[in-house]
Each structure stands twice: as C-alpha cells, then as structure tokens.
Amino acid sequence: MGEEERVKLGRESEGESEITARVVVVASMDTPKRNQINTPISKFEDSPVFNYINSLSPIQPVKSMHSSQSFNSLSFASLPSVFTSPHVSSLKESRFLRRHQFSDMSKPDFSSENGNKVGRDEGVMDVAHDLTQHPENFDPRGSVGDASNERSYESSKLEIELSRTLSYDYVNPDCDPSTSCGIENKCASEKGSFGSEMHIEGISQIDQNREATGCDWESLISDAADLLIFDSPNETGPSKGSNQKSLDSVTGFCTSLNNDLPKTQAIGAVGLSEQPETENICTQPGEAGDLGDRVENLDMFASTSLDNCMAGDLHGKMGDEVRIYSSVRIASNLQRGTRRRCLVFEMAGARRKRFDDGSSCGSSVLQQSHRDVASNDKHIVPLKPGNDSSRCILPGIGLHLNALATTSTDYKVIKHDDLGLGGQLIERDMVSAENEISVVEDASQASGYVGNEEYSQSSPKKKRRRSENGGESEACKRCNCKKSKCLKLYCECFAAGVYCVEPCSCQECFNKPIHEDTVLSTRKQIESRNPLAFAPKVIRSSDSVLEIGDDSSKTPASARHKRGCNCKKSGCLKKYCECYQGGVGCSINCRCEGCKNAFGRKDGTELAELEEEEIGDERSLVDRASQKTLIHNDADHNADSILPATPLRFGRSLIQLPFSSKCKAPRSSVLAIGSSSNTSQKFGKPDVGQRQAKFEKRFEPTKEDEMPEFLQGSGSPTSGIKSGSPNSKRVSPPHCNAGTSPGQRSSRKLILQSIPSFPSLTPKH
DNA sequence: GAGTTTGAAACT
DNA sequence: CAGTTTCAAACTC
Numbered sequence: 001m002g003e004e005e006r007v008k009l010g011r012e013s014e015g016e017s018e019i020t021a022r023v024v025v026v027a028s029m030d031t032p033k034r035n036q037i038n039t040p041i042s043k044f045e046d047s048p049v050f051n052y053i054n055s056l057s058p059i060q061p062v063k064s065m066h067s068s069q070s071f072n073s074l075s076f077a078s079l080p081s082v083f084t085s086p087h088v089s090s091l092k093e094s095r096f097l098r099r100h101q102f103s104d105m106s107k108p109d110f111s112s113e114n115g116n117k118v119g120r121d122e123g124v125m126d127v128a129h130d131l132t133q134h135p136e137n138f139d140p141r142g143s144v145g146d147a148s149n150e151r152s153y154e155s156s157k158l159e160i161e162l163s164r165t166l167s168y169d170y171v172n173p174d175c176d177p178s179t180s181c182g183i184e185n186k187c188a189s190e191k192g193s194f195g196s197e198m199h200i201e202g203i204s205q206i207d208q209n210r211e212a213t214g215c216d217w218e219s220l221i222s223d224a225a226d227l228l229i230f231d232s233p234n235e236t237g238p239s240k241g242s243n244q245k246s247l248d249s250v251t252g253f254c255t256s257l258n259n260d261l262p263k264t265q266a267i268g269a270v271g272l273s274e275q276p277e278t279e280n281i282c283t284q285p286g287e288a289g290d291l292g293d294r295v296e297n298l299d300m301f302a303s304t305s306l307d308n309c310m311a312g313d314l315h316g317k318m319g320d321e322v323r324i325y326s327s328v329r330i331a332s333n334l335q336r337g338t339r340r341r342c343l344v345f346e347m348a349g350a351r352r353k354r355f356d357d358g359s360s361c362g363s364s365v366l367q368q369s370h371r372d373v374a375s376n377d378k379h380i381v382p383l384k385p386g387n388d389s390s391r392c393i394l395p396g397i398g399l400h401l402n403a404l405a406t407t408s409t410d411y412k413v414i415k416h417d418d419l420g421l422g423g424q425l426i427e428r429d430m431v432s433a434e435n436e437i438s439v440v441e442d443a444s445q446a447s448g449y450v451g452n453e454e455y456s457q458s459s460p461k462k463k464r465r466r467s468e469n470g471g472e473s474e475a476c477k478r479c480n481c482k483k484s485k486c487l488k489l490y491c492e493c494f495a496a497g498v499y500c501v502e503p504c505s506c507q508e509c510f511n512k513p514i515h516e517d518t519v520l521s522t523r524k525q526i527e528s529r530n531p532l533a534f535a536p537k538v539i540r541s542s543d544s545v546l547e548i549g550d551d552s553s554k555t556p557a558s559a560r561h562k563r564g565c566n567c568k569k570s571g572c573l574k575k576y577c578e579c580y581q582g583g584v585g586c587s588i589n590c591r592c593e594g595c596k597n598a599f600g601r602k603d604g605t606e607l608a609e610l611e612e613e614e615i616g617d618e619r620s621l622v623d624r625a626s627q628k629t630l631i632h633n634d635a636d637h638n639a640d641s642i643l644p645a646t647p648l649r650f651g652r653s654l655i656q657l658p659f660s661s662k663c664k665a666p667r668s669s670v671l672a673i674g675s676s677s678n679t680s681q682k683f684g685k686p687d688v689g690q691r692q693a694k695f696e697k698r699f700e701p702t703k704e705d706e707m708p709e710f711l712q713g714s715g716s717p718t719s720g721i722k723s724g725s726p727n728s729k730r731v732s733p734p735h736c737n738a739g740t741s742p743g744q745r746s747s748r749k750l751i752l753q754s755i756p757s758f759p760s761l762t763p764k765h
Numbered sequence: 766g767a768g769t770t771t772g773a774a775a776c777t
Numbered sequence: 778c779a780g781t782t783t784c785a786a787a788c789t790c
Contacts, residue, residue: 483784489774490784529775566772575787576771 478503479511486511487522489533494519497534537562538582564589572597 479500484490486500486509493500493511499519500511510518526533539562561579564587570576572586572595579586585600586592595602 479785481785484774488784490786492786495774526774533774563773568772570771570787574771576773578773581787 479506480504481506481509483507485509487519489526494522495534497523532562535562537578538584559584560587561589565592566590567592567595571595572602 479486479491479493481491481504484494486494486504486506489495491500491506491511493504493506498511499513500506500509510522512519523534538559559582561582561584563578565572565577565579567577567590570580572580572590572592575581577586577592577597579590579592580597580599583599586595586597586602587600588602590602592602
C-alpha cells in the first residue's frame with residue numbers, strides 16, 4: 001500500500017521529475033551494452049539452476065527475491081571470501097560466496113522474519129525467471145549501469161544480470177504488502193540516485209546496492225516494514241532537502257516503473273541507495289542533502305533495527321567503491337570501523353541488557369578502547385545466580401584477551417540472537433578489526449563462568465574447604481582478607497583478577513563489581529608498579545606437559561616461577577613456597593635457602609632426579625594425573641572453563657593454576673587425583689598436578705597474548721630462568737620467565753598455535 | 766576454629 | 778635496592 005501512496009505523492013509533487021527519470025532510464029536502455037545483459041539471461045535460462053527455478057512454484061517469486069536480497073546484503077557484511085578477492089574477475093565466485101555467506105548469516109533472521117526460506121539460488125532463479133518474462137526491464141538497468149559504470153570493475157556480465165534480476169525482484173508487483181514497503185523505500189532511494197546522480201555505478205555497484213538495500217530491506221521487513229517505510233523521518237525530513245525533487249521524481253519514476261518497468265525500478269532503487277558517494281550518513285550529515293534520497297533506505301534501516309551509525313556504516317560500505325568489498329574497506333577505514341564498533345557495542349549492550357543482571361564487570365585494559373565491550377562482559381561473565389558478586393573480568397594485563405573473548409562471545413550472541421544484518425556486519429567488522437577472537441576461548445570462558453558460579457555457590461565454606469570437594473572444580477581464589485580490602489595482591493581473588501564472591505570470607509571487600517572503578521584503578525596502579533603483577537606467576541612451557549605425558553621423565557623443570565621464591569624455612573616443600581605451590585621447581589631466580597623443592601631444586605636438580613631421590617612414586621602419580629588432565633584438556637576445554645574461570649581468568653593466578661595454582665587445593669584436595677591420591681598427598685602434588693593440567697590447557701594459549709613479555713622471555717633461547725636478574729628479589733617482568741628451554745618454547749608455541757585465534761587476536765594497545 | 770608460621774606484597 | 782612492615786595463606790593444634 002505504501003507504494004501507491006508514495007508514488008502518488010511523488011507524481012503530484014513532481015511530475016516532471018518523474019518524466020526526467022524515465023528519460024534517463026530510456027537513454028540508458030539505449031546503451032549498446034544491453035546486449036551483454038541479454039546474453040547472461042540466456043545463460044540463466046539454459047542453466048540447470050534456471051530450470052530448477054522454473055520448476056519451482058512461481059507462487060512466491062517475490063519472497064524468494066527478498067530472501068535473495070537479504071542474503072546479498074548479509075553476505076555483504078560478512079563476506080570473507082569477497083575480501084580475499086576484490087577483483088571483479090571473480091565476480092561469479094563472489095556471487096557464490098555471497099550466497100554462502102548469506103545462507104549462513106541470514107538464516108536466523110530471514111527465515112524467521114520474512115518467512116522467506118527460499119534459498120538464494122531460488123531467489124536468483126526467480127529473478128532470472130522474471131527477467132526472462134520481462135526482458136525489457138533488463139535493458140534499461142543494464143544499460144544505465146554499464147554506461148555510468150565508472151569503476152568498471154569488469155564485473156562479469158552475469159553478475160550484472162544477477163544484480164538486475166535481484167533488483168527486479170524488489171520491484172516485483174507480486175510482492176507481499178510487507179515487501180511493498182520495502183520497495184517503496186527502494187524507490188525513494190532510487191529517487192536519489194536517479195535524480196541526483198544518473199551515473200549509476202557499474203553493475204557491480206548495483207549489485208552492491210542491492211545488497212545494501214537488501215539489508216535495509218530485511219531489517220525493515222523483519223521489524224515492521226510498514227512503519228519503517230512511512231515513519232522513517234528520512235523520507236519527510238532531511239532527505240528531502242535539495243534532493244527532494246529528485247525524490248519526488250524518483251517516486252514518480254518508481255511509480256511509473258511499477259507500471260511500466262516495475263522491475264527496473266527496484267533495481268534503480270537499489271543502485272541509488274548505494275551510490276559510492278554515500279558515505280556514512282552519521283559521519284556526513286551534510287550528504288543527507290545530496291544523498292538523502294538514496295540514504296533513506298539506509299536511514300530507515302538504521303532507525304529500525306540498528307543504530308544510525310550502523311546505517312552509516314552500511315552506507316559507507318555501499319558507497320565506497322565496490323560494496324562487495326566494502327567489508328574490506330571497513331576494516332581499513334577507522335572511522336567506519338569505529339562506528340561499527342559503536343554500533344556493535346550498542347547493539348550488544350542492548351541485547352545484553354536482556355540478560356544482564358545489573359551487576360557490572362569491567363575490563364580494565366580494554367576499558368578505554370573497548371569500553372563498551374567491557375561493559376558487555378557482564379553478560380559473559382557468569383554472574384552468580386543470585387549473587388552480585390559474580391566474578392567479572394578484571395582488567396589485568398591479559399585482560400584484553402578476556403575482553404576480546406567476551407566480545408567475541410557477544411558477537412556470537414548477537415548473531416544468533418536477533419541482530420539482522422547490522423549485527424552480522426558488526427560482527428564481521430569487529431572480528432576483522434580485532435583479528436578474530438577464538439571461538440574456543442569464548443566458549444571456554446562462558447562455560448568457565450558458569451562453572452564458577454556453580455562452584456562458588458555450591459560451597460560457601462572457606463575456600464580451603466571448598467577445594468576439597470571436587471578438587472577439580474577448583475574453588476580457587478576464595479580469599480579471607482581482612483585488611484587489604486581485597487584490593488591488593490595479598491588477596492588471591494584480586495591477584496587472580498577476579499571479583500570476590502560469596503564464598504569469600506573477606507571483610508570490607510572492595511573487589512566487587514560494585515566497586516569496579518576502584519578495582520580497576522587499583523589494578524592499574526599495581527600494574528604500573530609491576531606490569532607483571534597480574535601475570536601468571538608460573539610460566540610453563542608446553543614441554544612440561546608433553547613430558548608429563550611421558551610418565552617417565554617428566555621434568556617440570558620447563559615450568560618456573562617467574563619471580564622465584566624466597567623461602568627460608570619451608571625448604572620449598574610447603575605451599576608457602578610459591579614455586580612448590582605452583583608445582584614447579586625452583587630456579588635460579590629463587591633466593592630460597594635450603595631448597596628441597598620436590599619439583600626441582602634451585603641448584604638445578606630436577607624433578608626427575610628428585611623423584612628418584614625423594615619423591616618416588618608420588619611424583620609420578622601426580623604427573624600422571626596431570627598428564628591425563630592435559631590430554632583431556634583439548635577435548636575438555638569447555639569443561640575446563642568450568643574452573644573458576646572468573647572473568648579475569650587471565651589474571652595471573654588463574655594462569656598460574658596451570659601448574660600450581662593458586663587454586664590452592666586444600667590439603668585434602670588429594671581427592672582429585674583419584675586412586676593415586678594417597679601417595680601424592682605427601683607433597684600435595686596431586687592437587688597441583690591435576691589442577692595444573694586443567695588450567696594449563698586453558699590458559700596456555702592465552703599466555704602469549706596476555707603476556708607477550710613472558711612469551712618473549714620464555715622465548716629467549718637461553719631460557720634461563722635467570723636471564724633476568726638473578727639476584728633481584730623480584731624478577732623484572734622481562735625476565736620473568738622461568739627457564740624454559742628453547743625447545744620447550746617451541747613446543748609451547750605449537751600449543752598456542754593450536755588455538756587458532758589467539759595469535760591474530762591479540763589486539764595490542 | 767583459633768593460633769602460629771611463613772613468605773609474598775607493600776611500604777619506607 | 779635493601780630493609781621493614783603488613784598481610785593473608787598455609788599450617789598446626
């Protein structure tokens with residue numbers, strides 16, 4: 001219904017403009033390039049796909065068309081493949097790729113919203129079919145596009161044809177009411193294009209435009225096509241400025257097209273919406289005047305489902321050169337990227353709110369740049385059911401990873417949830433910008449959070465006691481601070497980068513989401529003092545894991561405490577010793593006296609030796625246990641997450657856990673070990689081993705990202721634990737690494753690599 | 766559970 | 778950087 005009205009308006013307001021539009025179209029039709037179009041059409045007819053389409057019920061060609069559009073738009077957003085090959089030569093491929101993407105991306109939204117489940121191919125086929133039926137339509141469009149095509153991507157004719165077909169779909173009179181609305185919008189956009197700029201870019205552009213419009217279209221349809229179309233301020237408002245004529249004329253034109261060349265009109269609209277000139281509306285309001293008409297669709301879209309920024313992004317994408325490759329551009333274009341991010345965040349935030357408990361968690365590092373994301377973390381962070389104190393990711397050194405992970409998670413959510421195009425687009429952008437976060441990480445986190453919550457809830461008792469239970473659940477990090485307010489490293493929770501939770505027995509605790517600002521500031525302060533303060537205390541190479549696997553040899557030597565211990569009385573045989581607690585042997589960095597560390601003496605004696613001498617069976621048992629764990633880790637990654645992976649998991653203690661863990665298991669924690677527990681108890685190793693293993697898996701990958709410094713240190717061939725300052729009580733950050741041998745390092749890297757996303761992800765600030 | 770021991774963290 | 782103090786976990790009873 002909207003169409004007619006609009007058309008009327010357009011005609012009334014500007015009958016001449018309409019005429020002009022037609023004239024233009026006609027001229028374009030005359031262009032010799034028409035032939036090209038014809039050829040492609042014939043191809044379609046001949047193609048099996050075409051036949052298939054024909055075979056399909058003609059009942060709802062329109063819907064199919066819509067779906068196709070939406071897909072295009074969607075693909076536009078995501079299109080990795082497209083990114084890879086910007087060249088026109090691959091147009092055909094790009095098309096297919098797009099389809100794929102669409103299918104993937106759009107499924108949720110479109111299928112549900114439009115009810116249009118026709119595959120893109122079908123849509124395309126339908127379009128082709130329409131074309132065959134209405135060949136005249138093709139000419140105009142194609143001619144226009146070709147003539148004006150500045151970019152001259154050399155886009156394949158087929159692609160052009162496809163785009164045309166798509167556009168036709170839009171126009172298709174058979175469209176449902178909902179679609180009609182979308183069509184109108186398109187018309188409006190067309191106005192802009194025709195009126196203001198006849199030189200429609202090449203077919204490629206059209207195609208792109210189509211995509212863009214498709215996005216809008218989809219959003220409109222999904223939300224409320226009617227409302228959007230008519231309600232959109234753009235139509236009446238700014239867009240009408242200088243271009244109003246064009247709009248009106250366009251409208252008229254559209255109308256006429258509907259009558260005469262319905263399909264063509266749709267195409268034009270698409271093309272218009274996306275002219276290259278159109279940058280983001282948001283950024284360039286001034287354009288509204290010029291592009292207002294074209295933009296309308298986008299604006300509407302924006303108002304509808306996404307932020308204006310989103311729309312602006314879309315516009316920008318579309319506008320810039322080939323839309324197909326727009327995504328690439330986005331990445332390059334900071335402004336746009338930023339906008340998207342904003343959008344993304346906003347969107348994410350909105351969604352999150354749904355889930356949000358109200359507890360706030362923040363990530364420090366990312367805070368500034370990714371503030372929004374951080375806020376989003378809330379969702380991700382497992383809030384204890386019923387407990388505000390749920391752990392949140394704190395900004396520690398490696399926090400950015402967390403944030404990223406979170407972010408990624410958010411994105412996922414967005415994708416799956418509701419976001420239509422915008423959401424998807426955003427995701428893409430974010431991913432590209434951030435270097436893609438590993439999904440694994442996200443999953444692990446999420447699961448981890450849950451685990452935490454459960455865990456914490458499960459045992460309100462002291463942490464010590466808690467750990468006893470499952471051992472594995474690692475109730476780690478339940479503090480008992482009384483004077484530090486849980487804002488110093490004395491507090492294990494804080495040190496671990498997690499918020500205190502119920503189980504904690506702390507007093508006057510400020511390490512809670514409520515005091516996020518305080519926590520963050522404190523963290524920063526501490527980090528300023530010691531950048532590695534929140535880094536994992538125990539640096540471990542993958543080797544150790546492997547070694548453990550062997551059963552026999554196993555020297556944890558590969559892992560070392562970054563700072564080393566300073567034990568005087570414990571002989572490094574009690575948990576007072578951080579090295580021992582971490583399940584690693586003492587190293588040069590240690591200043592301990594009378595070291596008897598079962599995992600490796602300061603003098604270089606390693607575990608293996610110790611085992612023989614002192615430890616004996618116990619150690620092997622421990623190793624085995626840890627080994628098992630490690631082995632399972634990959635598979636269990638998720639399970640691991642169950643561990644107290646509080647938001648800050650990346651925090652040092654968590655990382656430490658791998659081997660030692662601060663998850664201090666209660667003495668009795670031996671349980672975890674299982675059968676071997678009895679023997680292992682002696683040194684308490686069992687706990688360590690198992691726990692370490694678990695944590696290790698999880699954290700190892702992150703280590704590098706989190707702590708590049710460490711990596712470097714570990715990376716240092718000398719590995720020497722001591723490379724740093726042997727004498728200094730506290731090892732300087734760079735030196736932190738405990739001595740990992742070069743070989744170890746390599747193996748470690750392998751592990752890291754296994755986690756695909758991390759390397760690239762590390763967004764470094 | 767209270768008290769002691771211990772060593773890291775923080776402070777000077 | 779070294780020494781001292783503070784702190785909370787680890788440990789003992």
